[in-house]
Amino acid sequence: MTEVLHVDPEHPDPETIERAAAIIRSGGLVAFPTETVYGLGADATNEDAIRKVFEAKGRPADNPLIVHIDGRRMLSLVAREVSPAAERLIARFWPGPLTLVLQRAGTVSASVSAGLPTVAVRMPGNKIALEMIRRARTPVAAPSANTSGRPSPTRAEHVMSDLGGRIDLILDGGNTLIGVESTVLDMTCEQPVMLRPGWITREALAEVIGPIGEPASVEEQKRSPGTRYRHYSPRARMIVVEKSTPEFIRKLCSEALAGGPVGFIGHTPIRIDDDRFTSVVLGEDPKAYASQIYSALRELDEKRPALIVVEGICDAGEGAAVMDRLRRAASEILTTDGHR
Ligand code: TXA
Numbered sequence: 510m511t512e513v514l515h516v517d518p519e520h521p522d523p524e525t526i527e528r529a530a531a532i533i534r535s536g537g538l539v540a541f542p543t544e545t546v547y548g549l550g551a552d553a554t555n556e557d558a559i560r561k562v563f564e565a566k567g568r569p570a571d572n573p574l575i576v577h578i579d580g581r582r583m584l585s586l587v588a589r590e591v592s593p594a595a596e597r598l599i600a601r602f603w604p605g606p607l608t609l610v611l612q613r614a615g616t617v618s619a620s621v622s623a624g625l626p627t628v629a630v631r632m633p634g635n636k637i638a639l640e641m642i643r644r645a646r647t648p649v650a651a652p653s654a655n656t657s658g659r660p661s662p663t664r665a666e667h668v669m670s671d672l673g674g675r676i677d678l679i680l681d682g683g684n685t686l687i688g689v690e691s692t693v694l695d696m697t698c699e700q701p702v703m704l705r706p707g708w709i710t711r712e713a714l715a716e717v718i719g720p721i722g723e724p725a726s727v728e729e730q731k732r733s734p735g736t737r738y739r740h741y742s743p744r745a746r747m748i749v750v751e752k753s754t755p756e757f758i759r760k761l762c763s764e765a766l767a768g769g770p771v772g773f774i775g776h777t778p779i780r781i782d783d784d785r786f787t788s789v790v791l792g793e794d795p796k797a798y799a800s801q802i803y804s805a806l807r808e809l810d811e812k813r814p815a816l817i818v819v820e821g822i823c824d825a826g827e828g829a830a831v832m833d834r835l836r837r838a839a840s841e842i843l844t845t846d847g848h849r
């Protein structure tokens with residue numbers, strides 16, 4: 510049985526949070542909101558609890574977890590060396606959607622990092638999350654609280670639909686603020702490398718610590734195993750269209766209707782006179798996309814469509830995080846000129 514408790518995001522009820530913290534301390538699993546997406550939390554120092562996280566999600570054992578902390582003091586339990594550059598980023602961006610990969614300290618269970626000598630760590634910008642970690646008095650390992658491969662959860666109902674019956678508790682704090690996962694930055698190389706784009710942009714990081722590198726090789730990509738799998742995906746076939754026209758999208762959707770219901774998510778209103786066509790129109794800005802894309806994908810997926818078409822946005826600034834997720838979720842990427 511999975512219990513659901515509502516929590517006021519601004520004034521989390523101490524008794525409810527204590528209950529969640531007690532479950533974490535005793536080796537159980539608690540889903541909780543962060544400012545990005547919901548996480549599936551477990552005591553990062555408890556090997557058994559970590560095994561349960563991988564099991565509940567169906568997550569490949571070689572994909573390491575992010576450890577969540579409540580402040581600078583807990584960081585010393587998790588990471589061994591914190592460089593001056595990392596310190597500057599922490600001062601500027603924590604609490605917030607920036608995950609730093611650092612050298613792992615001994616208290617963190619090795620399976621959290623899938624055996625890597627490093628650990629990914631962040632301090633979430635969410636009162637419910639911070640209070641729960643503080644009361645648990647232990648670092649909390651938490652991947653996104655979805656079944657492995659599916660869109661990340663931005664509402665408690667999404668967690669329930671994926672993990673109901675497999676975890677102890679869901680803290681329901683309503684919609685998450687940002688909607689896409691944190692930026693992951695590897696601080697263990699000569700030049701810091703961005704392993705996953707997120708709401709904290711490359712430009713914002715560079716302002717604080719200078720140029721940020723790209724994962725140069727397959728070897729470097731391997732350091733963030735999570736980026737290798739198809740991810741964030743609906744069950745339906747999904748096509749992302751980039752640099753396209755309303756006519757192109759309309760034609761694509763109309764033709765696909767021959768095969769069954771079709772869903773569309775985009776910023777261009779597309780009208781097709783067929784009740785098997787469902788469209789979700791979002792603002793063109795990255796903020797609108799980020800906060801609604803995962804719930805829109807889940808909503809359309811429920812209609813068991815033959816195809817979901819998603820219109821891309823500009824791949825710059827915060828848009829880079831959105832487009833990264835869309836491309837990974839896609840079965841296919843199209844432009845008006847045809848295949849990429
Ligand atoms: O916003 C977020 O980061 C959310 C919330 C819950 O905090 N969490 C999240 O976790 O997205 P998850 O497990 O879905 O993604 C973790 C990513 C994966 O791509 C994984 O490969 C990478 O972080 N990662 C974790 N530990 C790593 C390490 N030691 N070295 C390199 N990459 C690592």
Ligand code: MG
Binds near residue numbers: 652661
């Ligand atoms: Mg995830």
